Amino acid sequence: MLTRHLLPALTPNRLIMLFAAVLVAFYNFPAWGALASLAELTGLKRVLFEVSFAVFLWAAFCLLLLPFSFRPLLRPVISLVAVTGALAAYFMNAYGVAIDRVMMQNVMETNPGEVSALLSGKMVVYLLLGLVPATLAWLWPVRYQPFLHGLLTKLALAFSATLLLVLAVVSFYSTYAPLFREEDKLTHFINPTAYIYATAKVASEKLAIKRDTVIQPIGTDAKRVAQGQRKKLMIFVVGETARADHFALNGYPRPxxxxxxxxxxxxxxxxxxxxxxxxxxxxxxxxxxxxxxxxxxxxxxxxxxxxxxxxxxxxxxxxxxxxxxxxxxxxxxxxxxxxxxxxxxxxxxxxxxxxxxxxxxxxxxxxxxxxxxxxxxxxxxxxxYYDRYPPDQQVFAPVCHTNQLGSCSQQELVNVYxxxxxxxxxxxxxxxxxxxxxxxxxxxxxxxxxxxxxxxxxxxxxxxxxxxxxxxxxxxxxxxxxxxxxxxxxxxxxxxxxxxxxxxxxxxxxxxxxxxxxxxxxxxxxxxxxxxxxxxxxxxxx
Known part of the structure; x- marks a missing residue:
């Protein structure tokens, strides 16, 4: 209670604007990294473009959150985005992955064993950091306005954010156009929109499949033609995560x-x-x-x-x-x-x-x-990787013995793989x-x-x-x-x-x-x- 008295009361709009700024500043290091490698600008132009990108993200996040700025939804939605966004940031930062529909499909179809393999102390740290804005969203006093007045201020924020977003893009349109035309290179790194969009897309596809699921038979005309003296036995091995350039049969120098x-x-x-x-x-x-x-x-x-x-x-x-x-x-x-x-x-x-x-x-x-x-x-x-083979198959050492792959040397990682x-x-x-x-x-x-x-x-x-x-x-x-x-x-x-x-x-x-x-x-x-x-x-x- 003492903490709440020390914090100035905010309107729902201002809480959203503040949280959007937090998302830009602390949740999007992978997006900034992707931007750095994609935008070919230097000097002052580069600085101005990055400012425009920050404005673009902030305005987009405000527009994303604004529909949830009403009393029953505001704090739960901010809390949910803060925590899930922190987890998304962990995986993007720790493993350099992008988040798209396929990635979210993997998340939805994973099993407890695969989940446990990804748990780490570093993930817990990210989760705790995500709980900071989530907790503040509940502690910070919010001053809700009368419905009509509140609706008008929301419309004003929506108009202002849209205007800022358009101005940010127009000011560097020739730079933004190719970036968003090849969306895989940037938008899949923007947090939280990447995982929210991907999750919604996978969920809608799964609902459509569940609703319309009628397994279509194929090859109803299929018949085997007798050939050869003996019956056939094929063992088909579906491998997992093996890359061709680490097979000695393909010229890899290690045995x-x-x-x-x-x-x-x-x-x-x-x-x-x-x-x-x-x-x-x-x-x-x-x-x-x-x-x-x-x-x-x-x-x-x-x-x-x-x-x-x-x-x-x-x-x-x-x-x-x-x-x-x-x-x-x-x-x-x-x-x-x-x-x-x-x-x-x-x-x-x-x-x-x-x-x-x-x-x-x-x-x-x-x-x-x-x-x-x-x-x-x-x-x-x-x-x-260290858990996928018996001790007598460890022929390359030293090995990476953690799921925090970025903490291992490149040689340790290659050895264990x-x-x-x-x-x-x-x-x-x-x-x-x-x-x-x-x-x-x-x-x-x-x-x-x-x-x-x-x-x-x-x-x-x-x-x-x-x-x-x-x-x-x-x-x-x-x-x-x-x-x-x-x-x-x-x-x-x-x-x-x-x-x-x-x-x-x-x-x-x-x-x-x-x-x-x-x-x-x-x-x-x-x-x-x-x-x-x-x-x-x-x-x-x-």
């Missing part, structure tokens, strides 16, 4: 692939992902839609490749050691790896990827039909070994491709989920490795030398997964596009 390099694998060096996050890439790679035509709504309202394969009578199994299958496995047999299973690969909270193989031999022994088994691995999921790739190499070798045990009875094959890549502090950016249009190559260029059991290619009439000639093909991407697997399992359907089948031109007689 991150010691086991795969000793196997007779096909390594495709120029593959690009459908998205920069699991939430986009996983459903997209199993979708009939190519990257440029894919949307979250299409992914959730149309059947996937696995539905088509299952419809032909194939056996399909999805094993999960990541967050979840993002809807892809909903209509096929699927199982999460229990974190408490009695195996050397689980500790009660998480499992190493080798847990995906526990008991799998017994399942394979029962197979009497063409089968695809999808293993969704934990791979190189950050920021707790390379250890995850080294373990992925070991895991894939174990998959191949399992398939070798069954290659006399089945035409066995393994296909590994990562869902997306990862930034390791280059230009201050960490993790992934950058807007695809501006995402660095590290987040979109992914490794892809195929292995075939003895006689599998010959039995299906595919020339290995022809496939080897495609290892450096420049246009390969996740778009090839859907049609190549249809081709591999000899599925005839009107959905099939031969131009996106990796194997088609390598079949004898094609």
């Amino acid at each position: 991150t692939n010691p086991e795969l390099s000793q196997l007779d694998v096909l390594n495709f060096t120029q593959v690009h992902s459908c998205g920069t996050s699991t939430a986009v890439s996983v459903p997209c790679m199993f979708s009939m839609f190519p990257r440029k035509g894919y949307t979250d709504k299409k992914g959730k309202t149309y059947e996937s490749l696995l539905d088509v394969l299952q419809r032909t009578g194939m056996k399909v199994l999805w094993l999960e050691n990541n967050s979840d299958c993002k809807g892809v496995c909903r209509r096929v047999p699927n199982r999460d790896i229990p974190k408490t299973q009695p195996s050397p690969f689980c500790d009660g909270q998480r499992c190493l990827d080798e847990a995906l193989l526990v008991g799998l031999e017994q399942y394979i022994d029962t197979l009497d039909e063409d089968t695809i088994i999808v293993l969704h691995s934990d791979g190189s999921h950050g920021p707790e 390379d250890n995850t790739i080294h373990y992925t190499d070991h895991f894939l070798a174990q998959v191949v070994d399992l398939l070798k045990h069954n290659q006399q009875r089945l035409d066995t094959a393994m296909w590994y491709v990562s869902d997306h890549g990862e930034s390791l502090g280059e230009k201050g950016v960490y993790l992934h989920a950058a807007p695809y249009s501006i995402a660095p190559e590290a987040q979109t260029h992914v490794p892809m490795v195929l292995w075939f059991g003895q006689g599998a290619l010959a039995d299906t009439g595919i020339d290995r030398g022809c496939l080897q000639a495609k290892e450096n093909q420049a246009d390969l991407s996740h778009d090839y997964v859907f049609h190549s697997l249809l081709g591999w399992f000899n599925v005839n359907t009107n959905l099939y596009q031969g131009g996106l089948d990796l194997f088609r031109t390598c079949r004898k007689g094609s």
Whole structure:
């Protein structure tokens, strides 16, 4: 009470104007940083432009908050924006990420394990700092005006803020125009508008999907054509957060692939992902839609490749050691790896990827039909890279042993990440070994491709989920490795030398997964596009 008596009473408009100034000054360091790299001005012009940008932000925030300046909403809304804005500032400052629709989709679809991996003392500090303006909003005495008078003052503030916003833009229109034309480069860093807009967009899309959700069947005409002497078994490994330029198979100078390099694998060096996050890439790679035509709504309202394969009578199994299958496995047999299973690969909270193989031999022994088994691995999921591999796979040291990646040296961060790739190499070798045990009875094959890549502090950016249009190559260029059991290619009439000639093909991407697997399992359907089948031109007689 004493504090409230010491503070001068403010009108709702003035409280909003004050809070808008706080947002400009303390919540938008990433936006100022993005602006510094985008606006090519110097000297006095530069100073005046930055002043105009501050005015622009302040006016925009006033307009954003003004509809909530009435008694029941004013303090709760300011408090909510103060706290959520502080969390957004933490992630943008700590990891250099932008906040767009895809990022907010990731937030909404994350699980408790992923959330716990991001918790830190630094996040708590940001949260406490966000509580300062939130608390002041409740302590500061507010003098509400009679309705009509208050409405007129709100209209006056709206007019003034709009005028200032227009003047700020007009005064440097030639500089602002290209900045906002390429919105990914600036607006996704403006706090709080970036996350508010992105959250609203994702929420509206999810509501529309929920309201209109009728799963559209695809490939109802699909039929398998008998070919070869034996049944086929494909283990398709969905990798996590592996970047192609850290695979020794792709020319990386460190020995991150010691086991795969000793196997007779096909390594495709120029593959690009459908998205920069699991939430986009996983459903997209199993979708009939190519990257440029894919949307979250299409992914959730149309059947996937696995539905088509299952419809032909194939056996399909999805094993999960990541967050979840993002809807892809909903209509096929699927199982999460229990974190408490009695195996050397689980500790009660998480499992190493080798847990995906526990008991799998017994399942394979029962197979009497063409089968695809999808293993969704934990791979190189950050920021707790040190938790993704066992001690005997730590071959590069010293390592970054915290989720505060910016506090580690670049070498420590690269070391710990390379250890995850080294373990992925070991895991894939174990998959191949399992398939070798069954290659006399089945035409066995393994296909590994990562869902997306990862930034390791280059230009201050960490993790992934950058807007695809501006995402660095590290987040979109992914490794892809195929292995075939003895006689599998010959039995299906595919020339290995022809496939080897495609290892450096420049246009390969996740778009090839859907049609190549249809081709591999000899599925005839009107959905099939031969131009996106990796194997088609390598079949004898094609």
